[in-house]
Amino acid sequence: MSEILFSHSYYYKLDPKQWKNKTPFPPLGTLYAASLMRKNGYEVDLFDTNLLDNPNNIIPILEKTKPKYLVIYDDGFNYLTKMCLTNMREACFEMIAIGKKYDCIVVVCSSDSTDHYEKYLDQGADFIIKGEGEITLLELLNAIENSQPSNQISGIVYRKETQTIVNPKRNVLQNLDELPQPAWDLVDIESYKAIWKQSKQEFTLNIATTRGCPYKCNWCAKPIYGNRYNAHSPEYIVKEIQYLQDHFGVKRFWMCDDIFGLKPNWVQEFNRELDKTQLKIKYFIQSRVDLLLKEDTIDALAQSGLEEVWVGAESASQKILDAMDKGTKVEEIYQATQLLKAKNIKVAFFLQFGYLGENKADIQKTIAMVKALQPDNIGISVSYPLPGTLFYEKVKDDLKLKANWSDSDDFEMMFNGTYSSSFYRKLQRFVHKEYRKAQGIGHLKSILKQPSQLNFGKLMSILKLGYYVPSVFMDGWHLKMNDHES
Numbered sequence: 001m002s003e004i005l006f007s008h009s010y011y012y013k014l015d016p017k018q019w020k021n022k023t024p025f026p027p028l029g030t031l032y033a034a035s036l037m038r039k040n041g042y043e044v045d046l047f048d049t050n051l052l053d054n055p056n057n058i059i060p061i062l063e064k065t066k067p068k069y070l071v072i073y074d075d076g077f078n079y080l081t082k083m084c085l086t087n088m089r090e091a092c093f094e095m096i097a098i099g100k101k102y103d104c105i106v107v108v109c110s111s112d113s114t115d116h117y118e119k120y121l122d123q124g125a126d127f128i129i130k131g132e133g134e135i136t137l138l139e140l141l142n143a144i145e146n147s148q149p150s151n152q153i154s155g156i157v158y159r160k161e162t163q164t165i166v167n168p169k170r171n172v173l174q175n176l177d178e179l180p181q182p183a184w185d186l187v188d189i190e191s192y193k194a195i196w197k198q199s200k201q202e203f204t205l206n207i208a209t210t211r212g213c214p215y216k217c218n219w220c221a222k223p224i225y226g227n228r229y230n231a232h233s234p235e236y237i238v239k240e241i242q243y244l245q246d247h248f249g250v251k252r253f254w255m256c257d258d259i260f261g262l263k264p265n266w267v268q269e270f271n272r273e274l275d276k277t278q279l280k281i282k283y284f285i286q287s288r289v290d291l292l293l294k295e296d297t298i299d300a301l302a303q304s305g306l307e308e309v310w311v312g313a314e315s316a317s318q319k320i321l322d323a324m325d326k327g328t329k330v331e332e333i334y335q336a337t338q339l340l341k342a343k344n345i346k347v348a349f350f351l352q353f354g355y356l357g358e359n360k361a362d363i364q365k366t367i368a369m370v371k372a373l374q375p376d377n378i379g380i381s382v383s384y385p386l387p388g389t390l391f392y393e394k395v396k397d398d399l400k401l402k403a404n405w406s407d408s409d410d411f412e413m414m415f416n417g418t419y420s421s422s423f424y425r426k427l428q429r430f431v432h433k434e435y436r437k438a439q440g441i442g443h444l445k446s447i448l449k450q451p452s453q454l455n456f457g458k459l460m461s462i463l464k465l466g467y468y469v470p471s472v473f474m475d476g477w478h479l480k481m482n483d484h485e486s
Contacts, residue, residue: 002068002145003043005061006034006186009072009092009110010081013053017409018080022199024050024192025206025254027075029224031182033109034073036134039180042141046186051195055094062102069141070099072125073133074110076224077208077256082386084112086406093123100124105144109133111223115387117157121164128157132172132211132225134179172212172225176232181240189248202282204252205244209237209266213258215288217312218325219355221386222258231263234270238277245279252307253283260285267297271304284308284346289336290328298339308346308376311336316369317362320355325390330369337373348377351431354417354424355383356394367431371438378435380428382413382421423482430475436461437468 008027012019027048034044045065047058062070072095074081081088089112099106109129113120117128127150129136136155143150150158155170173179189205196203209232211225244250261267274281282305289311292298301309313333315321321328333349340347351366370378385392385399395415402414411428413421443458444465 002141003045003065004034004037004069004071004141005045005047005065005067005104006030006071006073007047007058007095008049008074009088009095010074010078011049011052011088011091013051014087014091015080015085015407015409017407022195023201023204024195025078025204025256026050026184026187026189026192027073028077028182028206028208028256029075030073031184031186032179033071033134033137034186035180035183036138037141038183040138040142044183044186046183048187049091051191055091055098058095058098059102062098062104066102067104070095070102070104070106071137072096072099072106072108072110073129073137074112076111076132077206079256079258080408082111082221082223083384083408084115084386084404085408085410086404088112089119089404092120096120096123096125107137107140109137111221114223115221117166118164121157121159126158130155130157130166131170131223135173136170172228172230174228174230176211176230177236181236181243184244184247202252203250204254205248205250206254206256207237207240207244207283208232208256209260209270210257210262214262215259215327216325217327218390219352219383219386221388221392223388225258229259229262231266234266234273237270238273238279241274241279241281242277245281251281253281255283255285258286259291260287261297261301262291267300267304271300274304281305282307284310286310286312288312288328289332292336292340293332298343298345302343302345306345308348309340310348310350310377310379313349313369314352315355315358315362316365317358320358320362323357324355330365333369334373337375346376347373348379349373349375351378351380353380353382353427354413354419356391356417358418363427367434370431370435374435374438374442378432380431382411382424382428383415383417385415420482423479426475426479426482430472430479433468433472433475437465437472440465440468 008030012024038044047061072092096106106125107127108120108125113128114130120128127140139153140156143153154168157166193203211230212228213222214229284307287309314326316330318330337347385395398415411425413424440461443461447454
């Protein structure tokens with residue numbers, strides 16, 4: 001069968017904030033697609049852009065291997081790809097042009113091309129896969145190989161002469177275990193380990209146990225896996241973990257699901273399967289506070305090796321949570337955080353400022369929650385309009401000058417919010433410093449009560465109070481001077 005060169009269009013080095021973290025993850029979604037195509041007789045290779053900074057690096061590979069197909073298949077499990085960052089879009093356009101120069105049939109599957117397929121067709125892409133792509137890709141390439149028409153293949157967009165043909169949408173895959181294990185052997189794991197070593201963190205690989213999310217937060221887009229929720233079996237996931245341990249010595253994992261463990265009893269079955277195979281792991285997840293409060297979920301998570309949970313707290317204003325259609329209560333954030341800490345599980349908050357209708361009182365409630373609960377980490381963003389969402393429809397008329405960030409640290413307000421971009425940038429810095437100040441004070445109080453609990457991390461947190469206390473005061477003053485509405 002013909003050769004496929006798989007690639008993707010996320011370059012960590014073109015996203016300075018993420019590259020600074022030195023914690024890159026391989027393109028898992030791309031590896032699933034490559035594995036399925038290889039199982040069906042195609043020769044596959046991977047040009048992994050994650051650790052590179054220039055699309056021209058693909059040229060020597062194309063010259064040497066001369067693949068028939070260049071498949072630019074983004075990792076839909078990497079939430080940053082949903083943001084459709086312009087740095088990555090432009091890199092993809094360059095890769096399309098290079099692929100066509102070397103006579104490749106170019107196929108693109110990504111969140112951005114799903115939402116803006118005309119832009120990618122204009123750049124020379126032959127086919128765009130809308131949404132979940134493995135089965136669509138297999139049918140498409142089989143049709144090309146057998147000189148069959150493309151008009152019956154669900155989930156693709158292409159041009160016929162000057163007309164854009166948009167075929168019917170493909171339903172998402174329900175039995176995920178039908179897919180072969182991801183093609184991890186295509187990844188240069190040692191190069192990832194070398195970058196992680198610089199981060200001073202334990203090397204970690206990414207695993208997806210599910211696809212999709214059934215919740216309806218009105219700012220969250222689901223262009224690849226949709227609003228349906230489908231899960232691998234615990235047996236499938238434990239088999240993958242066993243492979244990664246045996247071949248790469250990995251014992252820590254990022255479960256990159258939108259929502260981990262939503263299927264009833266899945267976490268409990270996963271815990272039993274790990275115990276049966278005598279696998280010991282550490283992992284961290286994303287979840288919802290209301291889900292964590294159900295049944296014995298937290299107990300089972302703790303027993304199976306969970307280290308940390310990132311929850312979409314978003315805001316401590318119930319008014320804002322309701323406006324977002326978040327479906328959670330502020331008191332649930334408090335309750336879940338306290339239960340997780342009682343089990344020695346770290347808890348981290350995703351926080352979102354700038355949503356429509358948010359005012360100074362709402363912001364103060366969120367800051368007060370961070371100081372009171374002292375999560376182990378926080379991630380702050382401003383509301384970001386993604387195509388296909390109700391929120392986007394509300395603000396799309398404002399998106400005349402800019403509709404996408406260039407990278408994930410752009411932090412530009414792209415719609416007419418309550419305050420200016422400058423205010424929210426200052427607010428982000430202020431909240432981070434307020435958080436570090438509260439953390440240091442908390443550590444100081446605990447050490448005064450129990451001096452034996454002092455460690456290097458707590459000592460550094462306390463010493464940094466000499467910076468954060470005056471800095472918070474000054475940043476707070478600047479915020480008050482700049483809190484006029486935009």
